[in-house]
Amino acid sequence: MMKRITPIGLENMERFDLLPLLRNGVQVHYEGSIDKQGYNADWDWWLYQDREEWVIFDHVGPGCLYNFVQHRYPESEEPTFKFYFDHEDEPRVVIKPSEFGSKHPFVTPLADAYIGPEDNGRGPIRVIRSFVPMPFAKACRITTDIRLKGAAKGDGGWGHVVYHAYADANGVSTFTGSENYEGLLQMWSSVGEDPKPRVYVESQTIHPVEIKPGEAVAVFEDHGQGSIVSITGGSLKQDETRELWIRATWDHHEVPDIDCPLGTFFGSELGMNPIGVLSHGQTADGRCYHYFPMPYWEHARIELVNRGDGPARLPLLEVRSTRDRNPIYLRGSTGYFRTSPYYERKATPGADSIIARLSGRGHLVAGHITGHARHAGIISCEGDVRVHIDGGATPRVESDGSESWVCYGWGFPTPPETNPSSAYDGLPDNPWSMLRLCSGDWYPFLTELAFGIESGEFNNQYIEHSGILFYYGVDEPGMVLTDQLDIGNRASEQLHEYRYEGSRGYYTLESAYEGDHDNKLVRDTGHETEGFSEFTVSIRPENRGVRLRRRSDQITGRQRANVYVEGIPVTEKCWYYADRNPYKRWLEDEFDIPASYTEGKKDLRIKLEYVQAGETRAWNEFYYWVYTIL
Template sequence: MMRAQHGMVLVGLMLVSAFGAQAGVTVESLWNEMTDLEGLTQFPAPAYVCKQFSSYDRRSTDPEVKTDENWFANGDRGQHLRVEERNGAEEWVLMDADGPGAIVRFWSANPSDAGIVRVYIDGVEEPVLELPLTSMLGGGGMPFVKPISGERSRGWNSYLPIPYARHCKVTTSKRDFYYQVNCRTYEPGTQVESFSLETASAHEELIERIAARLARPGHFRMPPDAKTVHLDADLAPGKEGVVDVGEPGAFYRATVHVEAEDMDAALRGCLLEITFDEAEEPAVLTPLGDFFGAAPGLNTYAALPCGVLADGTMYAHWVMPFARSAEVRVVNHSGRQVGVSVSLLVGAYAWTDRSMYFHAAWRGEYPLATQPRQDWTYVQVDGKGVYVGDMLHITNPVKQWWGEGDEKIYIDGEDFPSHFGTGTEDYYGYAWCCNEPFEHAYHNQPRCDGPGNYGQTSVNRFHIIDAIPFTTSFRFDMEVW
């Protein structure tokens, strides 16, 4: 079987770094990161690594053994670290991690089969959380409120961070289910305020405010003293339009509206290039439509960092800083006349030794064979930075499911991936091959044509609270099925 596969990846890359003493992590400071796009422009301080516990098939041990019995094994249900006994009952251990750290995402396809979830923090014998997993992931009530937690297209997610100072263990009362738990581990010595229900209760107003922000992810708050620069151009084939900003600052909002006879061809055929501080190569080099996360064509959705409005206007709220200057260029390679209207909101930005340039890249392949099995590399980067998201466009020639493959993320030269997933749709936060479009501040399926999973599908995931820092290298692979 052959498929077309196209992807865009978003990475902040750092050129220099020097750190002094850093403040600790409180419940309040961590929860505020859930909506802080400007914070993503700085390499994390205190520094942390991000990894994933999951129910991936434990037969997957050797990337050189490319068989369905080893590296591409697909028995991703009911796998755990171990089983323990407590008060005469069995508990299956999903996660066991030393701190200081924080859980930053919890996903499952079938939490009703997990029973009761218990979260043990800092070696205390009694759990700080004990509730049905459906309540935690389904938005069943404080502090797990919608849309911080909730079900979308049969996938259940909670993005409420749960910090811990010394240790965290997560168990369930039943075993036969799929799960992913993403967590941070901060650098040794970091002072972290551990989660408690009392602390959560004291911060209910903050939770409500964050939930309201995530429920209106396209809403934008204007930074002070910002100005707008425009590009309005009717581009003939091969022509380009350019906007130059010749002073320090940052882009806080970008909107693009396109007029074309063939919108799909125009959005894929026009190239967006963004260059910061007179660099030799652009930091952003992607098809125009793909940059906004909903290709192919215009597919309405609203996420925190980007989206497409009902009138066809595409927006990006990624904060993209520069120390001296920036150049934005749109080049028409579509072979047809395209009208482009670009608005860029430029505001002040204090460049520091932790500041990072925003990068976006694109990769496409056709045809893409599903046999023999292979890992398709989204992106491979050498250097220091933070991974903040991706979108995937699939052209599927059949109705059958295309996304059984697992994500495998390698950080800083790991031999075995510290993120090993349970399915492509699981990575994107939904489940069971569901072809129903959905929207969320962090993950979306703006398009799935059908019938079944035939035709064009577009999915995206933005790593805001679950961003993945790296210091020397980063590689993201996805199994092709």
């Protein structure tokens, strides 16, 4: 069985120095109150009813919860949330929104409550949020005792869960509530200080830095193997946050790995107020800090570039580095710290603003997004964030509004606001600039990641966006497409020796996927069975697991199947998708087969055995993509 190379859950968040390591067998997912018709009614948050409880999250297989958020009016009835783990009948956590911030382990600053303003009668709103890591070896389910639906002031509220799903349960110990969070709490209570374990550093201080217009000045250069520990500096003037850029190149790469405005690098794209999260930002007195570790193996060069019309002067800039041969940063299994190309301020009328498209293999660790509406006083935060990973047509991560992505959930009426994992700056509602750190719930990708955001409720508003993503990555992809099975295509079915029992027949569907292209119809023919289907696919023997992607009809939720590989059941999990969408019916979901079932094989016989769950009547399948994980 392949071992996971890094800790998970609590250890994953405590060891900030492990962020550069590339991880196998991890996917990020979102479950929440997204309007199924693609508009702005993002307030129905339930999957199904189970006896007297409403299920809002349901996952089968190993994973870890990292972010839990609920918004509601104070006039709404207070729900009771119950967290069930590993198919247990009794919940391990029972908690009310009023207890977030004070009930162990959901204590400040890992969990808290944010109260929005009156905002001309729209508010106030109560937002509870938790970043407490809660791993599980077999399954997790979250319920509430009232149905969370409706936008009126007496209704129940809305929210989301962001979590990791693992290919196997190696190293996973299910959450008990008795874990020792003291180290993590201390780290999260010390924003502005370096969250990494202390290492021996060689520091280089530039004092001061003066740069002429159009000039680039090197502030750090090193030959050999090392890692940047921190970059800190004095206060920045507002114009310097945009006109001074930082550029870093690792190991003689042709394209700089970091290339962005200095203000954005230090957490504040607008530069109106000092805001900061655990990894980077500005303290209340204006001191700038950046603590993401940045390993390199041959060479490092960091420059400041003056893109303004006048001279620029920094009173202090310090780059701290280490030459220690840290064994955790092994070349090939460690990503370079990088920024996406800076997305210059512009509007994309009628379509999502695609802030970045990342390629290769890696994981996103932070994002900065800024929005400008045409006029003052316009609420411009309703656009959903939508993240597509590895070319999947269904968004893997979404948000019910821009502000919900950073876990505030009631516009941007009171800047500046900040907590250890997210913050926002600007003027009330316009312009706004949001910052999200993903220290636990980073977004892994094996071939690409596309990060977009709507302009308004359903791309019906004129908003100019700008922004950037921070990530760790390498250019080489982490998986490759090795086979495709087109259900309903006789030649493809024969080629893959497709067979089934318990057939309910073939049918043709014309519908759309959720997301930016939900007005584009796709027509395909598929098959459904209340028994099983099986087929043979080609992979590479030198694999680290296999990923199956399926196009299916999500008119009903709780699609479930047991998975067999060469006749052997995959015991770590079943293929299960609990949500549904009767309007935008196309879904692309995935199943990662652990390497223990696939190593050394060039062909696999896959069997999918339908398991009845809830309202489903059969397992449906229209298309399969087969990826070999490298």
